[in-house]
Amino acid sequence: MQQDGPVPERRAIPIRPGEMAVAIALIAIAIAAFLSSFSGAGAGNVASTDSPMQLPRILLVIWIVLGIFCALYAAFWARAAGPDRYFVGRVVLFGGILLALATGILFLGYLVPMTIGVAALLWCLGERQMLRFGLTLLLLGPGIWLLFHHVLGLRLPVLMSGGLF
Amino acid sequence: MGDLATIMATVLSFGTLAALVFGTGLGIVIGALPGLGSVVGLSICLPFTFGMDTVPSLTLLLGVYCGSVFGGSISAILINSPGTPQAAATTLDGYPMAQRGEAGLALGWASVSSVLGGLISCVVLIVAAPQLARFATSFGSVEIFALIVLALTCIAAVSRGNTTKGLLMGAVGLSLALVGTDPVTGAARFTFGTQFLSAGFDLIAIVIGLFALSEALFRVATGDSGTAEVSGTRIRLPALGQWKSRIATLLRSSAIGCVVGALPGTGAATASFISYASARQLSPKGDKFGTGEPEGLVAAESSNNAVTGSAMIPTLALGIPGDVVTAILLSALVVHGVTPGVRLMSEHLDLVNAIFIVLILINLAMFVLAFPLVRVFGRLLSIPQHIVTAGIVTFGIVGAVTVRGNPLDVLTAVGFGFFGLVLRLTGFPLAPLVIGLVLGPQFEQNLRRGLLLNDGNFLAFFTDGPIAAFLFLCVGLAIFGPVLRAGFARLRGVFA
Numbered sequence: 001m002q003q004d005g006p007v008p009e010r011r012a013i014p015i016r017p018g019e020m021a022v023a024i025a026l027i028a029i030a031i032a033a034f035l036s037s038f039s040g041a042g043a044g045n046v047a048s049t050d051s052p053m054q055l056p057r058i059l060l061v062i063w064i065v066l067g068i069f070c071a072l073y074a075a076f077w078a079r080a081a082g083p084d085r086y087f088v089g090r091v092v093l094f095g096g097i098l099l100a101l102a103t104g105i106l107f108l109g110y111l112v113p114m115t116i117g118v119a120a121l122l123w124c125l126g127e128r129q130m131l132r133f134g135l136t137l138l139l140l141g142p143g144i145w146l147l148f149h150h151v152l153g154l155r156l157p158v159l160m161s162g163g164l165f
Numbered sequence: 166m167g168d169l170a171t172i173m174a175t176v177l178s179f180g181t182l183a184a185l186v187f188g189t190g191l192g193i194v195i196g197a198l199p200g201l202g203s204v205v206g207l208s209i210c211l212p213f214t215f216g217m218d219t220v221p222s223l224t225l226l227l228g229v230y231c232g233s234v235f236g237g238s239i240s241a242i243l244i245n246s247p248g249t250p251q252a253a254a255t256t257l258d259g260y261p262m263a264q265r266g267e268a269g270l271a272l273g274w275a276s277v278s279s280v281l282g283g284l285i286s287c288v289v290l291i292v293a294a295p296q297l298a299r300f301a302t303s304f305g306s307v308e309i310f311a312l313i314v315l316a317l318t319c320i321a322a323v324s325r326g327n328t329t330k331g332l333l334m335g336a337v338g339l340s341l342a343l344v345g346t347d348p349v350t351g352a353a354r355f356t357f358g359t360q361f362l363s364a365g366f367d368l369i370a371i372v373i374g375l376f377a378l379s380e381a382l383f384r385v386a387t388g389d390s391g392t393a394e395v396s397g398t399r400i401r402l403p404a405l406g407q408w409k410s411r412i413a414t415l416l417r418s419s420a421i422g423c424v425v426g427a428l429p430g431t432g433a434a435t436a437s438f439i440s441y442a443s444a445r446q447l448s449p450k451g452d453k454f455g456t457g458e459p460e461g462l463v464a465a466e467s468s469n470n471a472v473t474g475s476a477m478i479p480t481l482a483l484g485i486p487g488d489v490v491t492a493i494l495l496s497a498l499v500v501h502g503v504t505p506g507v508r509l510m511s512e513h514l515d516l517v518n519a520i521f522i523v524l525i526l527i528n529l530a531m532f533v534l535a536f537p538l539v540r541v542f543g544r545l546l547s548i549p550q551h552i553v554t555a556g557i558v559t560f561g562i563v564g565a566v567t568v569r570g571n572p573l574d575v576l577t578a579v580g581f582g583f584f585g586l587v588l589r590l591t592g593f594p595l596a597p598l599v600i601g602l603v604l605g606p607q608f609e610q611n612l613r614r615g616l617l618l619n620d621g622n623f624l625a626f627f628t629d630g631p632i633a634a635f636l637f638l639c640v641g642l643a644i645f646g647p648v649l650r651a652g653f654a655r656l657r658g659v660f661a
Contacts, residue, residue, distance in 0.1 A: 019591040026337065033340070033355060052347035052354055055609055059340045066333035073329065086590070091386040095583060098378070098558065102575040105566065114562065118555060125385070125551035136552050140559040154216045154567045 014075035023071035030063040094124050109159035110149070115141035172515055176522045180221045185523065188225035189530045192232020193538050194545055195248075197239040198553065201380075202249040206233045207493045208377035209557060211369055212564035219501040219516060224523045226497055230490055231283060231473045231527045234433055235535070238275040238466055239542055243268055243398060251433035251472075254441045254465035261457030269401035274459045275466045276400060276535045278415060282467030283528035285419040286426065286474025290481075291521050293427075297482035298510035306614040307629040309507060311636035313608045316485045318643040319428070321597045328647065334588075335597035341366055342605020349613060361573050368496045368602060370565045370574040374581025375588075375595050376489070377561035381554045382586040400536050403459065411460050414444045418464040422471025427478045428487065433469035440468035474524055481517050484509050484607070489596045492603045500568065506607060 014020045037053045037060070097120045104113030118141045119133075127133050148154045175181060188210070195206035206229045214222035237252030242259035255275065262271035304312070317339075321331025344355045345365030356362040408415075418440035425436035444464035445454040454461045477494075479485045484505035486492035495505045503513055510517050565578035588595060601608075619625035627637055 016591075019593075022587055022591045022593065023333075026333070030340075036355065036357070052350045052352040055612065056340060056343045056354060059336055059343070063333065063336040063340060066329055066336060069329045070333055073327070081592075084590070086386045087388050088386075090388075091382060091586075094385045095382060098382075098579050098582065101562070102579040105562070105575050106572045110566065114559070118559060121555050121558060122551070125554060127549075127551060132549075132552075136555065140555055144559055144563060148212070148563055148567065152213070152216050154212065155570065156563070156566060157570075157572045 012080075015078045015080050016074040019074035019078070020071050023067050023074055027064055027067040027071065030060045030067060034060045034064070090124065094121065097121055097124060105157055110156035111142065111145050112159060114145065168515065168518075172518050172522065175220050175515075176224075176519050176526070178221075180218065181224050181523070184217070184221040184225040185228050185526055185530055186534070188228025189232040189527050190228075190534050190538060192229035192234075193236035193239070193531065193534060194232075195229065196233030196236020196252075197248045197538070197542055198236075198545060198548075199240050199244075199248050201233075201553070201557075202237070203230050203233040203251075204376045204489050204493070205380050205557065206230075207490060208373050208564065209560035211373065211493070211497065212560060212567050214497055215500065215567050219498075219503065220519050220523070222497060222501060223494065223516075223520060224527075226494055227520070227523060228527050228530070230494070231470070231524070232531055232534075234470055234473055235276070235279045235283075235466075235531050236538075237469075238279065239272065239535075239539060240546075242271045242275060242462075243542065244546070251437060251469040252465075253434060254437040254469075255462060257441065257455050257465070258458050258461035259465075261455070262459070262462070265457055267457070268398045270403060271457075271459070271462060272398065272400045272535070272539055273402040274462045276532055277402065278463045278466040279470040280528050280532045281415060282419045282422055282470035283473055283531070284525065285416075285467075286423050286471040287521065287524045287528065289423045289471075290474040290477055290524070293475075294478050294482045294517070295510060297478060298507070301483050301507040302511060304507050304632070305629075306611040306618065307626050307633045308636065310608065310611040310615055310626070311633045311640070312483060312485060313604050313611070315636050315640050315643070316479075316487075317597060317601055317604065318640045320488075320600055321594075322643045322646075328644065330593050331597045332644075334594055335601040338598040338601020338603075339605045339608055341371070341598075342602050343609060348606075348610065361571070366577060366602075367565075367569055367571075367574050369500065369568040370577040371581045371602060372493055372496060372599060373561045373564045374578035375585040375599060377557050377564070378578055378582025379585025379589060379595075381557045381561070382582055383589055384550065384554050386586065386590065398539060398542070400539050407459070411463050414448060414460050415463050415467045417447075418444060418468040419471040422468035423475040425468075426472030426475035426487070433472040436472050437465040437469040440464045470528075477520070477524070480505075481509060481520065483507055486600055486603055489599050492596075492599050495603055505603075 034057060037057055097117060101113055101117035101120075104117065115137065119137050122133055122136060127136070145156060149156045191210065192203075192206060195201045196203070207226055210225060210229050214225055217225070233249060234251050237247050237249030238255045238259065239248065241247040241252040241255040242263050245256050245260040245263075247253045247256055259271045259275065262268065317335040318332070321335050322328050342365070344362055346352070346356075346363050347354055353363060421440045421443065422433070422436040425439060426433070441454075441461060441464045444460060445451045448454070448460055450458055450460055476487050476491055479487050480491040480495060484495070484507055486495050498505055503509070503516065561578060561582075562575055565574045566572055568574060585595060588598075615626060615629075616623065619629070627634060
């Protein structure tokens, strides 16, 4: 028998894959933390009857249960979201620069990694006008360092302990 | 009398006044630039406050907060793009007025309404907060625990997305707050043998990561880099006679803003839309709303600014932040050695009184600063967005590295920046996470104390007293209310 009208479109499962992936990742983190709570704790005051890991474990169980609900919701019950377009390549590059910048500050102090990092960020963001590039770099790199480290007296990490930079 | 003189001397000192003018001006600028908003503004201003005394630092942050709520209306009126979500209702009548060539007058209505709404909420705060705080001093551990659970539940229930996601984020925030050394036994929890985690995650680094750095990453991910052009405009104040038919709307909208602001998790955007809708229904000019009727502008602007004062009521009286902004303000208090909680008002009365006065002065300063700042708005908008993004990153990193002087906090902030981006893109709300993180230590302390007092019996919490029982009942309603409502509606449908 032939049916009239449009054939209902089958919904793709999971409906919101990104949301489901985040929920699953959160569940995995909670499970890992839950398991580690049995191996690393208890090095404190052994005379106390109060367990330091009791509350974290309860919260982690709640976290896991809610995470499962969120994953199921995103997979089967959610309304499909419109397609979003993101600049994945650019955000990965930007994130990589941020990470390198944060790691650089650990070993090289603030000024050098920050100046190089801001230059890289500006380039990544598409700044190609030399004058504006230079002025922004000067202001956000050494300018901010000078303001905080020397004018406001809030010490930023230095390259050599006791050194100027 | 002597106390008042001391407070006035602190508030009127050069440092506090400078922080007030700088913070309010910066707040207006941040609010006027589309896409930034109060939370990012506060996150990037945090590093400036670390070297300051408590009152000037809070003044700076409150100035940024109040200024940014007002600043959002400038871009809403001039370019039909609300600088902050709170100003979204302002576009409905503000922009049509600007299109009619009445941009200056629209800005005049907006600035007077904002200032009056803000001042009314200051009066409500000054009257209500001490009463609530006096009542709250009778709270024991169980009541405080129930109050924290209620705050988290309400925030989760009204979060963007759904309640389950909000509750999950609240649980994540509370769990993160427990990382570090256990306060009772001294045992290490989730430190994985590292010295860095023994003191727990730094709250400020996480806030900077989740809001400032994730905002920068979000801008890059979505390619938000547009700039807008706008001609120079001057504020023109409305004549006194024009207020006659609109004063009732101003008072009603301010009252709505005060009530909504005091509720956890709601905020100024909700208040302004409720006020706008009620003004439209009640006003004889209701049919003209949306076509450039100043009354719509008065409703939206007075209510969203009325939220700024009343949001401080639970924050100061109970130590419970109602939203991310007040959570950041509370974390700034922690940095300055002030413990938030139900005894904040009794133990730091001078500080709270100073905050009251500062809030009034900020609203007045906002009015004065609006005139010159509106004129330079066109130039501000011409700053390319990618330079603003680079600025957010720079101030975020400076904030993370200066809070404890530990460079590892930068890695924490960057890590939470990525986490925040993923949560934003997938619709998980950030507010319950941060509020869980802020309230985590109090949550644990009061739970464990309550269990000790009740011989480890958690069920006794529900019968501990009428206040605790009422608060737990509210928790239940906040979680299961929507389910019950849907069930009743279905039953009604079956029997109809």
